[in-house]
Amino acid sequence: MLSASTIKIVKSTAPVLEVHGNAITKVFYHNLFEAHPELLNIFNHANQSKGRQQAALANTVYAAAVHIENLSAIIPVVQQIAQKHRSLGIKAEHYPIVGEFLLKAIKEVLGDAATDEIIQAWGEAYGVIADVFIQTEEALYKEAETQEGGWRYFKEFIVTKKVQENDKIVSFYLKAADDKKLPAYKPGQYITVQVTIPGEKYLHNRQYSLSQAAGEDAYRISVKREDEGNPSGIVSVYLHEQLQEGDTLKVSAPAGEFHLDTTSKAPVAFISGGVGITPLMSMFETIATTDAERKTAFIHCARSENLHAFDTEIQERLEKMPNAAYIKLNSNEPEGIINRGFIKQNIALESKVYVCGPVGFMEAVINDLYALGFKESQVHFEFFGPAMQLQVKVQA
Structure with a gap:
């Protein structure tokens, strides 16, 4: 539990974060990757280059500041982000690293306005917020690996079929390399595909929706080819042009909060x-x-x-x-x-x-x-x- 004084300080910084959030997160990611380039094996490089990841983090930090005395108010956001983190293989040991560089970024951008008292309060608040994410994500990892055929993090899949759906979209049918039964998933969920692209220093991760109902012996993803000059296109171009039937990919278990309510009978x-x-x-x-x-x-x-x-x-x-x-x-x-x-x-x-x-x-x-x-x-x-x-x- 956070003290009343810590909550008061964190809430008082919310207007500042609303104004300077993007600047803080840009500095944060720059310094984080400079010190820990290995984390580029996890983060989506395209989202970084377009500023989408920075904006998403800024929104999350701001929401946490506004609701710091009642974090249950942002549980839907936590669940959505935790699903993405679980599908990417984010681990508990990553959170202290993120906390260190987030606090440094706040200090760097705000300068003298970020007093020791503010930095200490945010350090305490971050610890509580991080613990919420860690616990939520661990529950998701356990759920993924304990179901029949389930696993934690990534495992190898074989491309069994490749189908051109239209001028831009190709479907890939993926079967577990260990030939184990695939766990069921909720209609609407996605998987993360992790690829090693020749000439690229780091791994690339992309999340693709499962485009057919559960129950088959393979997962199907359907990938739109993006333009080659577009940072988002490096993975889709690789999948369309280079990945062939019989090749392998690393895949995480199905995840996501966007799924059909199968209990409803409403239109x-x-x-x-x-x-x-x-x-x-x-x-x-x-x-x-x-x-x-x-x-x-x-x-x-x-x-x-x-x-x-x-x-x-x-x-x-x-x-x-x-x-x-x-x-x-x-x-x-x-x-x-x-x-x-x-x-x-x-x-x-x-x-x-x-x-x-x-x-x-x-x-x-x-x-x-x-x-x-x-x-x-x-x-x-x-x-x-x-x-x-x-x-x-x-x-x-």
Whole structure:
């Protein structure tokens, strides 16, 4: 437990962190990697280069300061980040290192304004926050390794099949190299793929949604190829061009908080943009195989017809789903935009709605859903990148 004086000091620094958070986290990551370059084997280099990781950490530190006397208020954020940490292999021994460099960064950026009293209070607060993450992540590690076929950290998988889904997306079917049964996962979850790319000094980790329902003898991920000049593209280009059937990858156990509520019987709607369709495919297939009578709307938006993926697969599932509708939209056409009128016409107000796609796409869709009367508890979303909030107007 933190003392009242420590809580008061930490809360008083929240406005300063709101202003200087990004500057602090930029200094933090620079100094951290300079002293501990081995940590570059864990962190996503693309998120670093684009500043997304720095912004995510700044948001988290600020939220912790605001809610320091009641950390339970940020448990949903903790759970989301802890899932990502578990999938990346973050260990308890990493936290003291992070704490040391975070405090140094606060002092470096704020200078004399960061008094010894403030640094001491933040040191105590960080210890409590770190302990919350460590305990949460350890519980997730134990859950992952104790289920049948489960494991901790990474294990080797073999690429058994490689399928071109559209002009940009390729699916990879992955089977455990030890031939053990694969643990089940919640529809919508992801795995982390760890690759060694020729000519690259450090390992690269990327998280990809599992794009089919659990129950197969292999995991399937479906990867969009990014541009070669884009820092995000180094892994996807490697997977598309160099990884072949019979090659191996290291993979972590399925993780993630974005998943289908399989206990609900309410109508369900899936709204995806681009490669955001991948986790929704897992959810859709699960309903098709376990609850085919459920009222279901599947809406997918791509830039053009040649960029729609899984079309044949979806159509085959629909034949056995009497209460399901599938709508394809092309955003390069005037009628290809999802707006409030479209949502009102195609999605029942009592539906549970799952949204995934580019950030701007999701912000627009989610804000329209809330404006139409959908409750926060009905709307579930995931996006690709570090844990951070979207700019959505959450309904009171």
